[in-house]
Amino acid sequence: MAYETVVGLEVHVELATKTKLFCSCRTDFGDEPNTNTCPICLAYPGTLPVLNEAAVALALKAALALNCEITRETKFDRKHYFYPDLPKAYQVSQFDRPLGRNGYVDIEVDGEKKRIRIERLHLEEDAGKLIHTPGGTLVDFNRGGVPLIEIVTAPDIRSGKEAAAFLTELRAILAYAGVSDVRMEEGSLRCDANVSVRPVGETRFGTKTEIKNMNSIGSVERAIEYEAARQMEVLAQGGTIVQETRRYDEARRVTVGMRAKETSADYRYFPDPDLVAFTIPEAWIEEIRESLPELPDARRKRYVEEFGLSSYDARVLTQEKAVGDFFEAAVAHGGDVKAIANWMMVEVLGYLNKEQKSIDAVPMTPAHLSRLVRLIEDGTISGRIAKEIFPEVIATGADPEALVREKGLVQIQDAALLEAVVKRVLEANPKSVADYLAGKEKALGHLVGQVMKETKGKANPGLANALLKKALEARRGAGGA
Amino acid sequence: MAERLTEETVQKIADAAAIALTDEERQTILKELQEILDFVDVLRAVPVDGVEPTVHPVPLAIFMREDEPERRHDREALLARAPEAEGGFIRVPRVLGD
Amino acid sequence: MAAYGDLLEERIPDLRRRLETGELAPEALLEAALERIAAVEDRIESFIALDPDAARRRAAALSEKRRRGEALGALYGIPAAVKDNIAVAGLPMTAGSRMLEGFLPPDDAVVTERLLAADAVIVGKANLDEFAMGGSTETSAYRTTKNPWHPDRVPGGSSGGSAAAVAAREVWYAIGTDSGGSIRQPASFTGIVGFKPTYGRIPRTGVVAFASSFDTVGVLARTVEEAAIVYDALHGFHPSDTTSLPRDREPVAPTLGRDVRGLKVAVPTFWLVGLHPDVRARTEEALRVLEGLGAIVEPVDMPHLAYAEAAYTILTMGEAASNLARFDGLRYGRRFSDARDLAALYAETRARGFGREVKRRVLLGTYFLSAGRYEDMYVRAQKVRTLIRRDFERVFADYDLVAGPTVPTPAFPLSERLSDPVAMYQSDRLTSPANLAGLPAVSVPAGFSAEGLPIGLQLVGDVAEDALVLQAAYAYQAATEHHRRRPAL
Numbered sequence A: 001m002a003y004e005t006v007v008g009l010e011v012h013v014e015l016a017t018k019t020k021l022f023c024s025c026r027t028d029f030g031d032e033p034n035t036n037t038c039p040i041c042l043a044y045p046g047t048l049p050v051l052n053e054a055a056v057a058l059a060l061k062a063a064l065a066l067n068c069e070i071t072r073e074t075k076f077d078r079k080h081y082f083y084p085d086l087p088k089a090y091q092v093s094q095f096d097r098p099l100g101r102n103g104y105v106d107i108e109v110d111g112e113k114k115r116i117r118i119e120r121l122h123l124e125e126d127a128g129k130l131i132h133t134p135g136g137t138l139v140d141f142n143r144g145g146v147p148l149i150e151i152v153t154a155p156d157i158r159s160g161k162e163a164a165a166f167l168t169e170l171r172a173i174l175a176y177a178g179v180s181d182v183r184m185e186e187g188s189l190r191c192d193a194n195v196s197v198r199p200v201g202e203t204r205f206g207t208k209t210e211i212k213n214m215n216s217i218g219s220v221e222r223a224i225e226y227e228a229a230r231q232m233e234v235l236a237q238g239g240t241i242v243q244e245t246r247r248y249d250e251a252r253r254v255t256v257g258m259r260a261k262e263t264s265a266d267y268r269y270f271p272d273p274d275l276v277a278f279t280i281p282e283a284w285i286e287e288i289r290e291s292l293p294e295l296p297d298a299r300r301k302r303y304v305e306e307f308g309l310s311s312y313d314a315r316v317l318t319q320e321k322a323v324g325d326f327f328e329a330a331v332a333h334g335g336d337v338k339a340i341a342n343w344m345m346v347e348v349l350g351y352l353n354k355e356q357k358s359i360d361a362v363p364m365t366p367a368h369l370s371r372l373v374r375l376i377e378d379g380t381i382s383g384r385i386a387k388e389i390f391p392e393v394i395a396t397g398a399d400p401e402a403l404v405r406e407k408g409l410v411q412i413q414d415a416a417l418l419e420a421v422v423k424r425v426l427e428a429n430p431k432s433v434a435d436y437l438a439g440k441e442k443a444l445g446h447l448v449g450q451v452m453k454e455t456k457g458k459a460n461p462g463l464a465n466a467l468l469k470k471a472l473e474a475r476r477g478a479g480g481a
Numbered sequence B: 001m002a003e004r005l006t007e008e009t010v011q012k013i014a015d016a017a018a019i020a021l022t023d024e025e026r027q028t029i030l031k032e033l034q035e036i037l038d039f040v041d042v043l044r045a046v047p048v049d050g051v052e053p054t055v056h057p058v059p060l061a062i063f064m065r066e067d068e069p070e071r072r073h074d075r076e077a078l079l080a081r082a083p084e085a086e087g088g089f090i091r092v093p094r095v096l097g098d
Numbered sequence C: 001m002a003a004y005g006d007l008l009e010e011r012i013p014d015l016r017r018r019l020e021t022g023e024l025a026p027e028a029l030l031e032a033a034l035e036r037i038a039a040v041e042d043r044i045e046s047f048i049a050l051d052p053d054a055a056r057r058r059a060a061a062l063s064e065k066r067r068r069g070e071a072l073g074a075l076y077g078i079p080a081a082v083k084d085n086i087a088v089a090g091l092p093m094t095a096g097s098r099m100l101e102g103f104l105p106p107d108d109a110v111v112t113e114r115l116l117a118a119d120a121v122i123v124g125k126a127n128l129d130e131f132a133m134g135g136s137t138e139t140s141a142y143r144t145t146k147n148p149w150h151p152d153r154v155p156g157g158s159s160g161g162s163a164a165a166v167a168a169r170e171v172w173y174a175i176g177t178d179s180g181g182s183i184r185q186p187a188s189f190t191g192i193v194g195f196k197p198t199y200g201r202i203p204r205t206g207v208v209a210f211a212s213s214f215d216t217v218g219v220l221a222r223t224v225e226e227a228a229i230v231y232d233a234l235h236g237f238h239p240s241d242t243t244s245l246p247r248d249r250e251p252v253a254p255t256l257g258r259d260v261r262g263l264k265v266a267v268p269t270f271w272l273v274g275l276h277p278d279v280r281a282r283t284e285e286a287l288r289v290l291e292g293l294g295a296i297v298e299p300v301d302m303p304h305l306a307y308a309e310a311a312y313t314i315l316t317m318g319e320a321a322s323n324l325a326r327f328d329g330l331r332y333g334r335r336f337s338d339a340r341d342l343a344a345l346y347a348e349t350r351a352r353g354f355g356r357e358v359k360r361r362v363l364l365g366t367y368f369l370s371a372g373r374y375e376d377m378y379v380r381a382q383k384v385r386t387l388i389r390r391d392f393e394r395v396f397a398d399y400d401l402v403a404g405p406t407v408p409t410p411a412f413p414l415s416e417r418l419s420d421p422v423a424m425y426q427s428d429r430l431t432s433p434a435n436l437a438g439l440p441a442v443s444v445p446a447g448f449s450a451e452g453l454p455i456g457l458q459l460v461g462d463v464a465e466d467a468l469v470l471q472a473a474y475a476y477q478a479a480t481e482h483h484r485r486r487p488a489l
Ligand SMILES: [Mg+2]
Pocket: A012, A124, A150
């Protein structure tokens, strides 16, 4: 029987506020344990939550960027469970009035467009971090109380690949909107997946498992693929799927059952009486809507329409806002757009990838890239020279023009100068000359190479080519003498 | 009529509330809780259809804080209040990792 | 009575004048209080913690402040008690529970900050029912406070220590909390004034939560005037409690003495049934006094008051179960378990750290919030709360105040109701409506029972009508002598 995979994602994203959701402690990642704590986030008796306006604003921004309807009359609820990372033994969250509802993200997989619906987006506080040691569990509450948005998709995702495409696009949107730094490796974006399978054509859902502990978009994709295959295998063997939470083991690339889902945990939600229900003013929503920058989808369309880039290239260049910004700044400084796009995609992104750096961290400026491209265009240097000096330009921030001059890398454009070299090369390579004259055109390539070698790459290759041809044809005309 | 509590229900509540009960306590508590449940059962006589629930008794305006960090407490002073702390962490019995 | 006897009977405004001129020193006034405490405390047991040395340092610092010629606060040098569910930095805060034995709060509560900003002298932390859950102060894990009027009677609760300390002349006023009558009921039982402001008037920051949407900080004092002076020093919004309310338009104390002629007073018929005969008699007399002052007193029907206790029980227990979930023996307080299994550690700590009444309420609260019961019980009670608010709204459309007795009976014997929770809860039935509706309410001494136990009159105002409530209570008190009688100790 043929099966289809059904996936819904629950994504938690830490908002880029300076302070926690309900207290004034810093949200900085990587600080000494428990240095960013206070009686409020440690749930001392007598403490009360005070809502951070910036967190609400960022959550609204995220909701708008994800095309959600805003729940204008909203409130916070308490979600109860005992766990050492949850100081109050309840998480302040939103139950029946999430800030955002009915949004969507459009994705493209293998050239096909698809809309993934977002059921809800709500604001809540993060839990602390547990470190397990043989002697006991250590608790660090620095992260406890950091504002999160939880984004829940409809079960619209049909493969690991679609899930990866969704997360990639979601990340890009949230980063563009400035809502979060969306770093999965630092835990500022976390994703759980509800996975089930069903026979193709069936409209009811199969029993789902919840997959946790996926630390990168790649691992989300692999975990879903593995889990779907596992479930299909169980069903094919005549077995049944157990509703449970499973952990993804990245090293072994398998999912492992953790515990049978407690007979649907009762969180005893009720409205938090320490926080006031409130109405979000329409004007605030409009202000936030207007503050939204161009989002990746719109930018991609513009790159295709305005710059004539392929939709693939547009996607690569817009994945990260800073990369797109750099590209556009370089274009604004002048130079062929497609050439700049190619340099961005091949050399710049290649370098960043190799060095594990972000574009903001390199000394090269967009003006430098533009100049480098223009140096090629106006024939000052060859593409080969440009590639040679590029590592220095990007790593040190050296001005390419100055570098070219300083190193004497300006192309030899002077035909008189080159003619002498051509003459020497022809004399030194009688065999190639003979071959060419005998009709083996390939021999010309070798001769051009020799000219370049003689000039240490500075010869304008087009000019060298033309001069060689002219000299060779002249010999042919001279009757092979 | 109010729900008739059983020892099993009482134990479930106690588990959810994280309160250990001895067998004897479970029985006395059951009786006491049942009495209170019977007492509050009068509310069933009140027609409440279409009535909005009250969360706060008086109208309150929303107040939100500015996103400005403030640090008024020293970690060591706070951790000193924990029954078990170690190297800047609060320590608890080992829980299974997830 | 010792040499300080006369001083103990003086009122705050008079003391304040003498302290300001320097005729009386804060140190001397404090010594009078400490001597009184030493003389009666072993019989009354109002306090969980006393810190005479800290109080003496504070009094000396206040003396110094006057010598420097600085402006002096409204409560300058007047000794006070603070209920032990309110944080005073430097003093332990137990909330009457083993769970918080030895706990030192890192900060002052906002109400404490404001007391200190008004130059008050805090002598100690007053006893209370554990986590303010109770009506007799007997559920305290530490001691049983006695009623100064009768050693075998409860002082009421949960602010029983605060009330007894004021009634026994150990301090001039005390801070308490009132979630269902916890200031007014003990004030009624001990023959003093207990004022519960509008919900939110005094910020809750630093006050151990029992039921957040009910908990109200208030004042216990011997007279309405003194209660108003203290209230004026404490009320108003604070950004650390976003459920707190702005200040009253003007300070209340200077407005006392305003004419109450023509004031319309509603008396719910339901509040006059099922009363102890002496309570009924004193209430009728008190209402006649109000009429004598020119007020118009009329009976009204408030159909949902009969459901107040049940709604109050469900809602406060639900909130309490949630608020008390944080006491788990991990981050602060006591851990009553060596278990290396976390679930066992939680369950044992909470089983041994909480007393019986607290466990009872936490368990029931958990039940009311649980799936399958929440809509049917908790939400229904929230709706009944709305109906009770509407009853008050309707009455306040035509009347200025609602009046009645504070408690159906005078102070009951110690341990009588400890094992009868339903009877104990019912002693809140006249006071909890004001908490359900968030209304300002005061209990003022209205005479005595045949056995010589105090009985209180309750006046309830509309939301934010704190001043009116105190003005009417002041007028009543000015026309009566009940507050001048003092317990023979
Ligand atoms: Mg969540």
